[in-house]
Amino acid sequence: MAGFVVRRLVQLLPMLLGASLLIFAVIRLAPGDPYSGLIDPRADPAKVAELRRRHCLDCSMPQQYWRWLTHAVRGDLGTSVRFRIPVAELIGDRLGPSVALGAASQSIVLLAGIPFGVLAAVRRGTWVDAAVTTCSLAGLAIPAFFFGLLLLRWFSLGGLQILPSAGFTTPGSELSGTALFLDAARHLILPATALGVTSVAGLMSHVRSAMLEVLRQDYLRTARAKGLPERVVLYRHALRNALMPVVTLLGLNLPALLGGAIITESLFQWPGIGRLTYTALLERDYPVLVALNLLFAALTLLGSLLADVGYAVVDPRVRYD
């Protein structure tokens, strides 16, 4: 198993290299460059041309890529054209909040999606199934931003007024340690709920259909015939087998966890990767875009690796030696 993981990790490198080339080329296919949006007539054209030269925007594509690559292998992802700070710092500032939001919302998805999916499958065709399915589909049907606005109305700006409306921490506060964690956690509740509740449906329906598939299998009848309690039958024997597609789904969800929350991030002013990606895209901030897309590529590859490892964990028949 360890050998398999190491081998896969080594394989990541050439794949990332290929991805970087592709990303680099595709990003530059879009019309304009980082300075196209700077149309202020006060901006001196000669100086703008000079800034373009500074960033090697007038170099040929292979030149630009080589320049980027030689820096990147030394750990230097370049400097943002518009923010004028190192890309690593720009992304690093937003990585923590993004991971927190992604992890919290995904926890809601898992904690709600799996039990409700099992419940709906076990009580198939009853009112329980109908209620669970309806609720989760309603969650899917409500756009995250609208649900977010409702949450704000109920818990923050109107109604109970017990949770902060926006941001990652209380503005101007000088907190550290546990107090900072608790403050951030309070701020996390609404965006994580908005994002999590609206995406429970996908996982739930996967779990439900996988469970239904498994519940028909002979070995479950055997397990029941042996006199095992229903709880053990369902959770140890059935669910474990039903989790295979779920593991795939979760693994491939990894990049979306980080970059897929643009609207929720902007509604709650969450300082995440999604908004940075959007801004960088609109402004053609090439170094930032390349780094972010490479991050997403790495997460996609890592996610599929984690899914493969996950198969071995949930299914003893899967071996990678």
Added chain:
Amino acid sequence: MAGSKHVALMVLITLLLAGCGAPVRPSAGGVPRGDSTTAAGVHSSPADEPVDGGTLYLSMFSAPRGVFNPILMEDGYDANIVGLVFAGLLTRDERLELVCDLCESFTVSPDHRRFTFRLRRDVTWHDGRPFTAHDVAYTFRTILHPDYPGVLTGEYAALRGVEAMLAERAKADQEQAARRITAGEAAARKQAGWQAWLENEGREAIQVVDDHTVVFTADRPHAPLLQNLSVPLIPAHVFDSTPPGDMAEHPATRAPVGTGPYRFVRYVPDQYVELVRHEAYHRGRPHIERIIYRIANQDVAIGQLKAGELDYVPLKPADVVLVEGDPNIGVFVRPDLGYQYLGLNHRNPLFADRRVRQAILLAIDRQAMVDHLLKGYGHLAESHLPHGHPYHDPEALPARGRDAAAAARLLAEAGWTERDAEGYLVRNGRRFRFTLLYPSGNAVRVASAPLIQADLKAVGIQVDLQMVEFSTLAATVFEGGGADAWLMGWSVGLDPDPGPVFDPDSRWGQATGWQSARSRMLLRIGASRLEPEERRPVYREWSRLLAKELPVIFLYSQDQIEAVRLDRVRGLRPDARGALWNIWDLWISPERR
């Protein structure tokens, strides 16, 4: 609509009257104030007496880049912070005229080429160092340095010897582009030119007479120079050990040191900027102790304002109705110095004829855009200098309402007489049809595109709409020259000189391809005169020319609407400079902290 404006005006008048009761402090701020702990803590002051302390919560809707350096920033959100942290030689008074800020006086020589500034002696940087003429010289010399990594250089081309130096630099760039010289040689030539300028004309262009006197000399009288000299100043003692080329990486570019009313504390990216008052601010120590400039979501901000989480929110026209009934929220409306336009490529034979452009203007119901999209918070734009601009002359430019019959007549005069089966105009077998590009983002502008399409269809012109994002549009229009028609906006500076916007040699002028010797002549005259009374008739004439020639189809200008918590923020004296221009004079009501 009229009602809502009325209410706003009433609020404004009430505030102005209330403001009269407040003590007027001399702007010189020379009187030292007592110990703050006794002043604020002990006495319980009535509501209309300024009280120190408290935190003001402002909002903007996009995150600043964090480039809080007035000579490097490229974006308006950074400018919000720079405006509080920095100050320049000059500022604007309530009539938007240039007056001293960091100077005690400024004089212009009779030949309009020398500007002498006597600096205030009571100004200190936020780190406690005194502000002197060396800071002024340092700021402008940095902008002119060949390695300066910003874009303002061209603004100072009129200073003595600068135009020639910039021409030499351009030549070096051209030769480098043609690969006749290497990048290193080009840089060396620019550096040599810079040294030569510093030792010759440069001494006169920016001359430090003593610690509190600085003199600027221009090659020729150039009125916009005075406005450009009001750029916020940066501290020499902070930056001067860094080569100008590395200024962007200097920590003080992100954690700035200025002379403005508020000192920078920190920027938490995408969240907020925290500022604290500058105790030694030259116009008097600000009352409000802290400012939290939050980055807010536009759809949530009004709820935050109503809940008391924010004290200040810029409003969209459609949102005014949401706060109108609230007695604690004041709405302040003022004209925005900018306008939206429909750009046309005059090289396209469709638009080469002035009558066709006039017909397009008359066919579009611009008043409907103002009434419905802007809810009345706007004005028709008839020329480049919009409503509210000090050089706007409404009598010279009567508003033109929609007139489809006149439009049809003008089109017929231009040879568009036949129509095809679908009712569209045809000439020589070709239909009058073009593609209108417009950027995503500005919701009002996006909504105006289908209105333009429908209005032009009514006179027989087929418009195909294509929405693109802004960078793509800007690249197509200003770099490729590949667009036939597009929607965009200009913000107009307080100096009436439009810069290169209509200069056919610039990329902005090339986008339309419009050429007018008369416009060029008028602008040259206008820029060379410094007295407003002498300039006014020139720009009136120029505005008329543009209104008739229509280099672009002028659409509308949108008002700026600001909402402020009146129960918390006291001392407001809103005018053309906005609701919070006297931020150092405002205070937070002690009962509502």
